[in-house]
Amino acid sequence: MTEQTLAAEPINAKKEDLYSAKPWQLIWRRFSKHILAVISLWFLLILAFCAIFAEFVAPYEPFKVERLRTMAPPTGIHLFHEGQFVGPFVYAMERTRDPETTRVSYEPDTSEPLPIRLFVASSDYSFFGLFKTDIHLFGVEGGRRDQINLMGTDDLGRDVFSRLIHGARVSLSAGLVGVAFAFVLGLTLGSISGYFGGWIDGAIQRLMELIRSIPTIPLWMGLAAALPVVWDPLIVYVLITFILALIGWTYLARVVRGQFLALRNEDYVLAARLSGASEYRIITKHMLPSMTSYIIAALTLAVPEMILGETALSFLGLGLRPPVVSWGVLLQDAQNLRSISLAPWLLAPGGAVVLTVLAFNFLGDGLRDAADPYGQ
Amino acid sequence: MVAFILRRLLLAIPMLLFISFISFVIIQLPPGDYVTAYVAQLRQGGEYISAVQEAAMRERLGLNDPMLVQYWRWITAIIFRGDFGYSLDWNAPVSSLIWDRLAITLALSTASLIITWLIAIPVGVYSATRQYSVLDYVFTVFGFLGKGTPDFLLALILMWIAFVYMQLDVGGLFSSQYQNAPWSWGKLIDLLQHLWIPLVVLGTGGAAGLIRVMRANMLDELGKPYVETAYAQGLSERQVVWGYPVRVALNPFISTVGWALPALFSGDVITAIVLNLPTTGPLLLQALKMQDMYLAGSFILILSVFTVIGTLISDILLAWFDPRIRYA
Numbered sequence: 112m113t114e115q116t117l118a119a120e121p122i123n124a125k126k127e128d129l130y131s132a133k134p135w136q137l138i139w140r141r142f143s144k145h146i147l148a149v150i151s152l153w154f155l156l157i158l159a160f161c162a163i164f165a166e167f168v169a170p171y172e173p174f175k176v177e178r179l180r181t182m183a184p185p186t187g188i189h190l191f192h193e194g195q196f197v198g199p200f201v202y203a204m205e206r207t208r209d210p211e212t213t214r215v216s217y218e219p220d221t222s223e224p225l226p227i228r229l230f231v232a233s234s235d236y237s238f239f240g241l242f243k244t245d246i247h248l249f250g251v252e253g254g255r256r257d258q259i260n261l262m263g264t265d266d267l268g269r270d271v272f273s274r275l276i277h278g279a280r281v282s283l284s285a286g287l288v289g290v291a292f293a294f295v296l297g298l299t300l301g302s303i304s305g306y307f308g309g310w311i312d313g314a315i316q317r318l319m320e321l322i323r324s325i326p327t328i329p330l331w332m333g334l335a336a337a338l339p340v341v342w343d344p345l346i347v348y349v350l351i352t353f354i355l356a357l358i359g360w361t362y363l364a365r366v367v368r369g370q371f372l373a374l375r376n377e378d379y380v381l382a383a384r385l386s387g388a389s390e391y392r393i394i395t396k397h398m399l400p401s402m403t404s405y406i407i408a409a410l411t412l413a414v415p416e417m418i419l420g421e422t423a424l425s426f427l428g429l430g431l432r433p434p435v436v437s438w439g440v441l442l443q444d445a446q447n448l449r450s451i452s453l454a455p456w457l458l459a460p461g462g463a464v465v466l467t468v469l470a471f472n473f474l475g476d477g478l479r480d481a482a483d484p485y486g487q
Numbered sequence: 488m489v490a491f492i493l494r495r496l497l498l499a500i501p502m503l504l505f506i507s508f509i510s511f512v513i514i515q516l517p518p519g520d521y522v523t524a525y526v527a528q529l530r531q532g533g534e535y536i537s538a539v540q541e542a543a544m545r546e547r548l549g550l551n552d553p554m555l556v557q558y559w560r561w562i563t564a565i566i567f568r569g570d571f572g573y574s575l576d577w578n579a580p581v582s583s584l585i586w587d588r589l590a591i592t593l594a595l596s597t598a599s600l601i602i603t604w605l606i607a608i609p610v611g612v613y614s615a616t617r618q619y620s621v622l623d624y625v626f627t628v629f630g631f632l633g634k635g636t637p638d639f640l641l642a643l644i645l646m647w648i649a650f651v652y653m654q655l656d657v658g659g660l661f662s663s664q665y666q667n668a669p670w671s672w673g674k675l676i677d678l679l680q681h682l683w684i685p686l687v688v689l690g691t692g693g694a695a696g697l698i699r700v701m702r703a704n705m706l707d708e709l710g711k712p713y714v715e716t717a718y719a720q721g722l723s724e725r726q727v728v729w730g731y732p733v734r735v736a737l738n739p740f741i742s743t744v745g746w747a748l749p750a751l752f753s754g755d756v757i758t759a760i761v762l763n764l765p766t767t768g769p770l771l772l773q774a775l776k777m778q779d780m781y782l783a784g785s786f787i788l789i790l791s792v793f794t795v796i797g798t799l800i801s802d803i804l805l806a807w808f809d810p811r812i813r814y815a
Contacts, residue, residue, distance in 0.1 A: 321502055321505065321506070323749070325506060325510075325749065325787070325791055325794070326748075326749040326750075326752040326753045326756070326787075326790050326791070326794065327749060327750075327753045328752075328753035328754075328756045328757055329752070329753065329756055329771060329786065329787050329790060330510075330513075330787070332756070332771065332772065332775055333510060333513040333514055333775055333783065333787065334513055336514075336775035336776060336778075337513060337514070415635070419637050422637055423637060423638075423639060423757055426637075426639055426757075427757065427760060427772060429772075429775075429776075442639075442640070445643060446643075446761070448646060448647065448650055448657070451643060451646075451647045452647060452650060452651050455647065458640070458643065458644065458647075461636075461637070461640040461643070461644075464635075464637060464640065465632070465635045465636050465637075465640070466635075468634075468635040468636075469631055469632070469634075469635040472631065472634065472635065473631075
């Protein structure tokens with residue numbers, strides 16, 4: 112008897128573990144099978160860390176003009192100096208100007224390596240207003256012009272990498288804030304539409320169709336152009352995210368409405384109703400929890416749309432404007448052929464946009480697959 | 488069917504009126520009006536205009552009337568006389584400015600829609616029939632990259648590659664020597680040399696998403712018993728795949744033509760600004776910045792009309808293509 116139970120133990124334990132697992136455990140298990148989604152999650156977490164602690168991660172200030180280091184190409188990172196391993200280091204860049212074309216070019220000065228150090232002291236900044244410090248994640252020690260520019264510098268000698276990190280704060284948060292606005296609109300109108308049905312549903316559906324049928328970019332352009340140039344950048348930022356949300360909510364509302372319609376006829380909702388639960392209790396205790404995972408997935412998939420929208424508008428000069436640093440604003444520098452052919456590294460913020468959008472898409476796909484852990 | 492089309496057309500009219508009103512109001516939203524923008528522009532150029540002149544200008548252009556009156560004047564002229572008003576910024580009738588550009592926009596959008604399909608359908612079918620093959624992964628990566636890359640970034644990169652590595656003159660639709668020349672073989676080749684960048688930009692953006700849709704639909708269909716039956720009857724793979732599951736899997740393509748249009752117009756607007764194409768984009772941007780409401784409003788209105796018509800056509804096509812769909 113005892114022997115039998117022991118033999119059957121491993122399989123049973125595994126099954127029991129599966130049966131007794133909580134929904135979020137099942138969701139996590141299924142999600143972690145989607146390798147791309149897990150990688151994306153890590154990428155976005157690191158990016159979020161960089162964005163939140165931008166002052167610390169970025170080696171230089173985003174607005175610091177360095178007149179003698181304009182349009183410098185990305186600094187190459189070397190490991191071997193004269194055949195000897197010295198760890199990661201960079202060479203100082205010698206600036207020369209072509210006497211005929213007056214075009215500036217940079218030559219590495221290979222006489223002396225400048226080692227890359229972690230936690231170096233550089234420009235001062237205030238750490239969230241708590242205390243003042245000058246420690247940056249990485250950098251090189253040396254003179255003022257001995258810099259490490261991972262992504263080169265722009266036409267005013269500002270470090271593109273530092274600007275990109277600072278831009279991540281604005282661009283990412285614009286996506287998240289925009290989705291938050293869209294979420295409120297979508298959840299309210301979607302649940303009203305799905306729960307009440309009838310003519311209210313019809314009216315909201317027509318409104319959604321109407322919004323979907325207007326070409327997005329022209330409408331965004333129209334709304335964004337309506338914001339006066341002189342307004343405070345913070346207000347413009349909030350309004351831009353709101354404009355993005357005004358169009359983005361339709362997608363969320365559709366998901367919410369669909370879920371409501373599907374769940375309304377579920378047996379357990381009927382059971383709850385028959386046992387005398389109030390409408391409020393049915394919605395909050397029974398229907399909403401089963402929708403949360405779907406809504407989170409839909410929200411994740413809506414973020415890239417917002418980020419792309421913000422980038423496009425700022426790129427056109429209708430969204431955020433300098434001195435605010437966002438990826439779209441940074442890409443304005445790469446607007447014409449001349450600057451791209453002289454300094455292709457100015458396109459780097461575009462690379463950041465693509466990676467972020469992809470990561471959100473993969474993450475959203477992974478979450479959507481994991482959202483229903485009991486299916487299949 | 489006829490009743491369905493009629494009802495949809497009737498529904499489209501209030502919808503378009505509403506869109507036109509909204510776009511007119513939106514353009515008027517910023518504080519100030521066209522005269523304010525115009526004066527600011529003059530001031531940048533070092534010129535000044537007196538307050539009296541400003542007031543006279545407003546009076547002449549009818550900008551002092553309430554917004555509803557201005558809208559009423561504009562919309563009734565469009566409906567009854569086909570007159571889209573007068574562009575304040577260009578000092579010319581709107582209709583003389585927009586039709587050429589709209590024609591090019593429409594031609595570009597249609598061409599890129601066709602390119603989207605030409606890429607997406609065969610690639611989607613291939614990916615589904617050879618699931619998890621090397622090329623399937625390549626196409627998957629391409630599909631995701633295309634989805635994540637903003638149109639204008641792709642345009643910038645292609646423009647840069649064409650300029651630096653292929654020594655091509657990019658931007659615009661013609662080189663300067665052909666700009667005003669009569670049509671000839673040289674001009675046609677020149678046009679094609681300029682046209683491929685916008686077409687690639689607009690086509691790939693749409694294709695990236697549709698490849699995924701086509702692949703998913705095909706995978707659903709390929710597992711169904713009728714495919715098995717067709718194989719059992721001794722048909723070749725080509726006959727089976729293209730004869731049956733592809734036709735079913737194409738449904739979403741047709742039903743989303745209507746949505747593809749606004750997306751293409753949106754993409755076109757921003758791509759055209761980057762590539763300096765003579766389409767609606769650059770003119771619309773300029774009109775919005777100058778608060779030239781008749782020009783900008785007309786653009787948004789006409790683009791919306793195209794979209795509404797596009798959606799209607801896709802619904803009709805779907806009914807014609809898929810006998811299971813019936814409109815009551």
